[in-house]
Amino acid sequence: MLMDIGKIRRVQQTVETAQRITRYIYNHNWILSLMRKYAGGEILRPGVTRFATNFIALDSILEKRGALRQMFASSEWYDSRYSYAGTERSKIEDLVTRQPFWQQATTIVKAIKPLYEVLRAVDSEIYPLMGFLYHMMVKAKDQIMEADPAHGWSYINIIEQRWEAQMGTELHLAAYYLNLRFQYNIDGIGMDETLLDALRNVIYKMEHDPEKAALCLEEVIMI
Template identity: 35%
Template sequence: MVVASLKFLTEMESASVPSHEHSSTTWSNANSSSVRAKCDPAWDHLTEELKNGKCSYRYIHCGKVYEGKGINRMKGHLAGIKGDVVACTASYDPGYRGRNYHALRAPLLREAKREVQLIVDSHRSYWADTGCTIMANGWIDTRHRTLINFLVYCPKGIIFIRSFDASDLVKNAINLSNLFDEIVDWVGPANIVHLVTDNAANYVAVGRILCGKYRNISWSPCADYCLNLILKEIGKMDHVNKLAKCASKITVFIYNHVALQAWLRTRKNWTEIVRLGPIRFATTFISLGSLKEHKHDLQALVTSKFYVESRYVKDKKAKAVVKIILDNQFWNDCHVILHIVSPLIRLLRIVDSDEKPAMGYVYDGMYKAIDGIKKNFKDKKRLREPYVNIIKDRWDT
């Protein structure tokens, strides 16, 4: 890394001054050498020595001594660039020998494993005193294998304990509960107070089986997973899906035409529109919120002299986009949906954050989300019920 960075610095310095300007910059280079000597990172690899009244420099890595050489030539030596100076023969301490293949795959691997085991053992001593939570995270890797990761949380921190390949396993409640039983036995049933999984039907059944077998264990669904499923279900509702498609048409149209982007970027306090993401369900609503913030800018664009006199006016797709932008009902519907989901998105951000424990905020946040929906629709039970039912079905599993 040292060699690569110094080589890059040397090349940058030589490329920064054209050849025909070298003579004109000689005086300024000499004049600024004292400043440069203090700030150039190459000096960190040299030690200054005084011998017979003359200044010389010793390279830390190879031990060679040079007298009166410029910093560029010294960097050339360190970077191994052949030329006026001999390339440095070492990037580390003199006599250092790199580890061979056997050392890397046998002794070093055993040593690394021993260090990890010590860390795990230090956490295990806390489990009996404070209790712990088992967390299971299922996912599919790039080779399409179904993997289940098991982690243990306690106040000291989180420890990864096992990854199980469940590709060939029938993931029903019985098979999964047997797998979870192995993890419970390894951690110690008396040390476990909480089990967290997603809220798929088979995992819910596993939670019931384990809670019935071990009375000291309670089960709860993963808050992050539940919130994403709630947002996914709300996003599938016909009117919400229609709004998302309209929003997508606007952003695609704007970002497919450079002239329109250039005009919008001249607007005061303009920020880029957040576009829809393919994975996280919250991005649908974040994109709607971003678009709503730009409502007046977009309406100013399609009613401006620049746009009216442009070639876009006669385009069929452009006309459809303009119709959406000038439709007040579209913006009113966006406002209502954003008012409904904003507490859920705020809660999702809290849950995803590692800055502070989120458990104290989760239940209060879900209560406020449901209460906010009821207040938003007031006495219109028919309108609020679909949203409330989605939240309750996913959260009260």
């Protein structure tokens, strides 16, 4: 899922820019030392494979944004030989001191973070119950659209394709519907046709006697 999101062009370009900045810093020992002085630590470096790692790296460089901009505006930087060395230096300095890269990176991290948290929950040893997991994904999609209204659907489409194929089963939907915590706290869940259809199908698969299945469904809906 994250791998597919990482292939979206604007996401890919932003990760490549972050790679370019960190590669330049880490390829020069003096600049690396200066960065550590201003940032108080390391910047996680984006890789070329797992997008989960790249997401964490983007978040890391965002945390160091102020320190990096201070570094490139410092007298130490301007007095050094690196501030006059080559076109790559001027391009990196321009990327760090101007807004477009940071704005794009901020939007991407804010949009992807809700999904990342859900996937972390799935991978954790304490696996959330099916109903809670479905609720987490519903909430994550809402947060993604709120974080990036202009491009959120490009993420949502990927999520729905992957999620529905792997986790969006009728059993998950039924578990979500039957969770009393959501029944009493989310408006409209009791009459959601998608959830009701999933619940009906699950009940009729478990109870082959039509009369008993109908009675069970009636009792559940009346909760």
